[in-house]
Amino acid sequence: MRPGKNIAIKVPLHRWRDTVAFYRDRVGLTVSRELEESIGFEFGAMTLWIDRVPHQSQVDVWIELFDEDPDAALAVLGSPQREELEPLTGVTGHWTSDPAGTVILLRKENSAS
Template identity: 40%
Template sequence: MTAQITGGIDIAMKVPSHQYEATIAFYRDVVGLQPFDDKVPARGFLLGPNRLWIDEAPNYSQAELWLELFTPDHEAALAHLEESGVVRCDAVEDLGEGFRGGWIMNPAGIVHMVREPDAW
């Protein structure tokens, strides 16, 4: 039996510093998405049922998009993914002590957070 994994609600866009303010202005002023600031310094926008987080990434040369996956058991899900040959990439961003999840990368190089949601 494989671990239960579903789509999460967070999408993170890592944007280089030289493009950061213009990207924020694009989603706020041009597209007109509703902004929120729950996790400063990250800035967020409501994107339908999802949340789009715009993170400034000073060391990046181009933007990256990171996705979130939910599971009721992160250890089982991450073990299943590793057994299936999925690359773990926990070094991309520290999640802190006790965080119930980890980072993986799909075959195209897109980073995914696999985590237990705050309330399952």
């Protein structure tokens, strides 16, 4: 397993605009991509996504790990499958979490970014 290319901060609707402004204006990160519910910033070799989540009341950080065999890696981690979190359209992998509850996208690198 190795670090992926994405890290996401899932932000409640009422804090999203200020959080985006913080990373853009105060930290000075460059916007690399804008979607309807997300803004991606250049973050070294990674993309830091600030995702707007209207039904959420607290902030969550989600990370990504790459492995050539996500099924075997999930077994090694001994972590639960969390496929209910978000659809994995075009991605070979699984949602899971660490013992503290941090969400992890465990996927093959060559699947969708």
